[in-house]
Amino acid sequence: MATRLLKSREALLVLAMVILATLIEMRFSGFLSAKSTVAIFNDTAILIILALGQAAVILARGIDLSIAANLALSGTVAALVNASFPGVPVEFLLVLSVLAGALLGAINGLLVWKLDIPPIVVTLGTMTVYRGMIFLLTDGAWINAHEMSDAFKAVPRAVIFGLPLLSWIALCVIAVMILVFSFTRIGRAFYAVGGNPNAAVYTGISVGRTHFFAYVVAGTLAGLAGYLWVARYAVAYVDIANGFELDVVAACVIGGISIAGGVGTAIGAVLGALFLGIIKNALPVIDISPFWQMAISGTVIIIAVAVNARAARPKGRVILKKAEHAI
Template identity: 35%
Template sequence: MTDTLLVEPSRKSPVQRAVSTLFTSRESAIALVLVIVVGLATLKTHSFLFSDNSWRDLLLAPSILLLLATGQAVVIITRNVDLSVGSTLAIVAYLTGRLFVDNPGIPIVVVFVIGMVVGAGLGVINGVLVGYGRVPALVITLGTLYIYRGVVLSWAGSNRINASDMPDGFLSLGTKTVLSIPVLTVIALVVLVLVGYYLHTARGGRELYAIGSDPGAAELYGLKVRRRVIGAFVLCGALAGLAGVVYAARYGTISSGAGQDIELQAVGAAVIGGVAIFGGSGSVWGAAIGAWLLITINRALPILGVQDFWQQAVVGSLIIGAIVLDRALAARRTRKLIRARDSS
């Protein structure tokens, strides 16, 4: 008998398993959509991808949302959500400007560290209220969204920080490149790799998935659920703080309206990228691709002649479709488990 072309899953080589994963994962599907969007926009307007600044902008524009989506993905994996990241970004962005105004000559690295520490502190507040208060994260972070935004509104008022108030060395981070890749994008990618590596290799990262899959079972198993959830919010806040510093370097002008509504984009990017809104599954890689897709769609759809209303409708449809797909896949897995149990 001739050898069959079909290979049993258990006998697949590592290369075959990698190829199979590549063509069946949610991340690959979203990446394909991203490539199609870029291709259609480039066919319509050649300069979308091949002008002097288009390539740099294509990489630079998603850097802030990528940082927020990475932190948001970690929180959502634990079956929570953080709606306060946009307000945290605003506080840290304005703080960044004030640090340069009030402390001339302050090292740029110190500003980055202070921004992340402040963001982490705001994340601690969210985490403690969720972990110890036993109140849904949606409610807690909706409240802190308004509280944090109120703080920056009271602090900044109608004032704003201008580019002239900050050192050229800091502002140049928004335009510098390394091997044709913007520095701010490099920062976002380094963070993405570190967080992704932690989630998939460290015990603490794997425990976050277990908590999101079934918090009650995780607690009975002896996992430190409360501590892990607080840690997820701290990480999310720290990355929102980093995004605030990056925002200041990227735009140069900072007002109390910085980061308005970007928290919804962060949640949308994570969900579109395959992070299950009900927790327990997904990856920061998918969230990053989702962030790139959202930003690229906003740039590409006007070029393709799509009106503003339909631009928003497309993004909303992607989010709804991602949630429906997650539920359908979860139901399918449940039916398979039931059939396997009944047949055994």
């Protein structure tokens, strides 16, 4: 039992987070207080939502580099409508942002599916296009807090049973994505296509359609995160969440989502995001510049990919050597 836990990426991540948080608590009392723990989870909630969307794409052997740009464009659309028509219900704006994100994700999926363009090329291109669309919509201007209605800004800050609504939304997304990955046909298709697309075809699974749905899932969650980001920080402009896609990919890889596809869990993606959340909240406490965050995230990605590749390396070569000696 103990050996199995030590081989589990999720168990190792939990252990690493406990050790890291304990060390910081020993040096700076209060880091593990209930208030601080809730704040860390709430600060990481948007990253968790995006990581779960990215996980769907990576499991299906893809990548979405436009996910942060999708967030920015979807959130900006909701903010523009709110600024122009303050009386529009918040529920409508939330749905609008989610649908905008799903549409942008569907564009990625169609380009990968119908034109058979490599996912990294498609999403690198649409990342730039989506940022450009924000500039065209806003004419390069910022949408600031005073242009947004109080109701628009209040949603992620509302507190229910001592927990911000933003955190509750993240918890609901976690529950839904666990069910999708584990108990639905499309979830099984993500794993099948990512694990062996050629074999998946023989079981009746459409590889292209599976990629399409993966990008729609990622886009839908990016749209949700877009509204939450803009409403929480009360600002929308071209460069919001710029570079955040690196953190999203890092969260997935750290959580054990194989960049080659077909391996990983929703819980792993969540734990990977929380690991980054603890690090980012710890950096100011231990007096390390936030400008090191990107470097740390990149380094962690490289280490995690190396660990994943080593764990997935086939053992056939060793068997052949033994057979050769036997002859």
